[in-house]
Amino acid sequence: MRHLINILDLSTAEIDKLIDIADDIIRHPQIYGDVCHGKILATLFYEPSTRTRLSFESAMLSLGGEVLGFSEQSSSSAAKGESVADTAVMVSGYSDIIAMRHPKEGAPIVAAMHSSVPIINAGDGGHYHPTQTLTDLMTIRHEMGRFDNLTVGLCGDLRFGRTVHSLISAMSRYMGIKFVLISPEELRLPYFVKGKYIIDKGFEYCESKSLEEVIGELDILYMTRIQKERFVSEDEYFRLKDSYILTPEKMALAKKDMIVLHPLPRVNEISVAVDDDPRACYFKQARNGRYIRMALIAKLLGLIATDVNEPQEQAEEIITDKFTCRNSRCITSTEQELPQQFKLTDKENNIWRCRYCETRAE
């Protein structure tokens, strides 16, 4: 049984194959209309979402399966204090596959430890969002025809933007990528992503506070929303919320074949005047989400053979109850009796990171 917690749980060959299947679904939807007959997808959304939950549900219904679930914490037993572990045990008795979104980082890992069916991480706090990345990669392949030799600009909230973290880790497996990180000082990319996927792998990168100054270099501009719900201080959110607004004037400085992506929802970071620009691909990107999730669900249920290499398991050294995670957004802060586990991520410098949220041990 396989889960999708982190985009790196899929090999690049598997991602290519999923995109092939998604493209085939677009061309021949009737062939896939019954693939999940008799199967149930549970969507456990402890945090608000429209797009992701609806696209999972639409994906399962289009495959002939059924869906059940909840869309806010207050309507689930979590409001009564039920743990993620217990919920996973229970719900895996009622369903064949689970998509879970949770405000705490690492919650889907806990679910996967206790579930008897595959778990899909549909977004965990400010950490990862791997199915958004599948959608992003599908759109990049359609529009650019390749994943190599691209200058990728990521703009906005790089600190809390989980889609950014997953996309960078995915792109770090291709050749000749240059990362351009555009954010205010306060919202810079955290080290668990920058160190591991950009610096250690030797990719070229630069950091800039100004979108205008760098937009002309980019092949892809990935815009993001400032993640209001992750800010501790409201004042800080209000100070930073209008940091970047993409307008037709800025688009005039970009390459003719640059593409603009955004995981949506947008607040005001892309002016609606940009929507008619042929380089604006975010609505196409949102549509792709349904088809790639269809391919993913069918694959994880073993109903479609993808027949390509799986990623190689890397044995990790794990230590239990030696350190305590200090990230207040980590699942260890709320899940009672969850052991504090840390993995050795850098042997040479003896750096340990939380197994759930990847915060560094002190």
Ligand code: ASP
């Ligand atoms: N949270 C956002 C929404 O409500 C995006 C998502 O669901 O992925 O649309």
Ligand code: ASP
């Ligand atoms: N929909 C994306 C997410 O759920 C991006 C966002 O909400 O800004 O992370």
